[in-house]
Amino acid sequence: MPDVRIENQSSNKLGNNKNKKKKTKKKSNRGLGAAAGAFGNFGAANALFGAKEQASSLAELIEKQAAAQKRQAVEKGLVDGIASPFQSLQDQLFNAVNAINVAPTPLETLRQMAQSQVSAQFDPQISALVDEMGMRADRGNRSMKDARGMYGALAKDYMAQLPELTQQFAAEDQAANARYDDAQNVLKEQYQDNANEQDAVLKRLGIQAASQDASQQAQEDQAYFQSQMELDQQQNMSALNEQQNADMSYTRNLSNNAKMAGENTAQEIRTALDEFMNQANGQVNSLKAQKGSAIEALLAQMQAQDQQRMETSRQQEFDNMMKLFNFQLQAQNSAAKYAPSDNSMAQQFGAEGTLTTGLAGARNYLASQYPDQPILASNLMEQLNDVLSNKQVTQGKFILEPGDESMGRAPKYSDVGQEFMMDLLRREFEKEGSRYSTGNINATMEALQAYLGKLR
Numbered sequence: 113m114p115d116v117r118i119e120n121q122s123s124n125k126l127g128n129n130k131n132k133k134k135k136t137k138k139k140s141n142r143g144l145g146a147a148a149g150a151f152g153n154f155g156a157a158n159a160l161f162g163a164k165e166q167a168s169s170l171a172e173l174i175e176k177q178a179a180a181q182k183r184q185a186v187e188k189g190l191v192d193g194i195a196s197p198f199q200s201l202q203d204q205l206f207n208a209v210n211a212i213n214v215a216p217t218p219l220e221t222l223r224q225m226a227q228s229q230v231s232a233q234f235d236p237q238i239s240a241l242v243d244e245m246g247m248r249a250d251r252g253n254r255s256m257k258d259a260r261g262m263y264g265a266l267a268k269d270y271m272a273q274l275p276e277l278t279q280q281f282a283a284e285d286q287a288a289n290a291r292y293d294d295a296q297n298v299l300k301e302q303y304q305d306n307a308n309e310q311d312a313v314l315k316r317l318g319i320q321a322a323s324q325d326a327s328q329q330a331q332e333d334q335a336y337f338q339s340q341m342e343l344d345q346q347q348n349m350s351a352l353n354e355q356q357n358a359d360m361s362y363t364r365n366l367s368n369n370a371k372m373a374g375e376n377t378a379q380e381i382r383t384a385l386d387e388f389m390n391q392a393n394g395q396v397n398s399l400k401a402q403k404g405s406a407i408e409a410l411l412a413q414m415q416a417q418d419q420q421r422m423e424t425s426r427q428q429e430f431d432n433m434m435k436l437f438n439f440q441l442q443a444q445n446s447a448a449k450y451a452p453s454d455n456s457m458a459q460q461f462g463a464e465g466t467l468t469t470g471l472a473g474a475r476n477y478l479a480s481q482y483p484d485q486p487i488l489a490s491n492l493m494e495q496l497n498d499v500l501s502n503k504q505v506t507q508g509k510f511i512l513e514p515g516d517e518s519m520g521r522a523p524k525y526s527d528v529g530q531e532f533m534m535d536l537l538r539r540e541f542e543k544e545g546s547r548y549s550t551g552n553i554n555a556t557m558e559a560l561q562a563y564l565g566k567l568r
Contacts, residue, residue: 214425217418226410234403238396245392252385256378263374270367274360281356285349292345296338303334468567471500474559477567481555492548492556496563499536504528530564 467473475493482489504510508528515523526532534557541553561567 212426212429214422214429216422217414219415222414222418223407223411226407226414230403230406230410234399234406238399238403241392241396241399245389245396248385248388248392252381255381259377259381260374263370263377267367267370267374270363270370273363277356277359277363281352281359284352288348288352289345292341292348295341299334299337299341303331468562469565470563473565473567474563477559477562478555488552492552492559495540495544495548496537496556496559498540499533499560500563502536505533505536530561530566533560533564 467476474496475489478489478492479486482492499505505528509525510528510532511523512526513524515521537556537560538553541548541556558567
């Protein structure tokens, strides 16, 4: 069979592959696992483990197909005419490349991530401004209410003085009228007394005829003084009324001025509050606009990064497929070129000069069982290596019965033997699910016996 290799240029379906050429040396299955593990180097450990399993399974499948083709050719006597499995491997590679599907991150998820990051920057500022606006509004409303209440109370106090002023001036009017009434009565009495005395004098003098003239003069004088007194009374009462009206008007003006002062103060507070609220609302709207712009900018950046991630992941998957393809093809070509026939390979284990114990014995046994499937034999040997590297196996003891510190009882240990190691090996295969057949498991169990020197 010709030694055929294919490099990255064999598939230009991704469009961005560069020509690479590396010689792949024959490796243990750990090397194969490392190459397959590169499938998921952009993800977490679970993705890496899954890619390794998928790559190993693909390698085993290709190996089985090649072995089946060789067996069919041997049965028909056409060993020299066996077609190269290159075409089969290439078809599988193309199918795998076409199946590469790196899904983009959902737009809604990216948007939520962008909103979360940007909100952490802008929301505290917006919340602080909104809280400050609420506190200023409460404080301003209380101040306006207090101003109106304070000046309103002062206005009420002034208005409460009006009834008192009315009573006070009414008392003064009454007292003034009483004084003038008394003065009129005194004047009348004086003129009456003077008239009586004058009549008495004139009677004594015998000139009663002059009494009428004297009485007429006295009445005119009395009428004159009474008229003057009434005029003075009217003037004084008018002055009292004017003073009362002035005092009442002044008091009412004080009350109105107090009310107006309260309204003016409240209006000044309202004006200052409105100015602050307008400025704060402008700042809030500006921050919200900046937040929206920042979200869109970050979202665009995230989309670009996600697109780059997808392209990188596709390229990495393709590169890893190419590495695995070349490794598988080389391993298959080497096995077909250098491996002896099935019968001679089966006779190697136990033949003179070959090791039948230890790691070499186990490896030779698996090689004799799978002469046309070296990758499968290597994978089965890897399962056995996992058992041999187990901590309990390397220490040579395992816990038979756990102890109880509270009871002062120490754990019981037992030596590691064939039964314990075979049980560990079964558990390793259980982890693989249905990947390996019962025949594969039994062959690995016998390889363990060869390692222990119990198989000849």
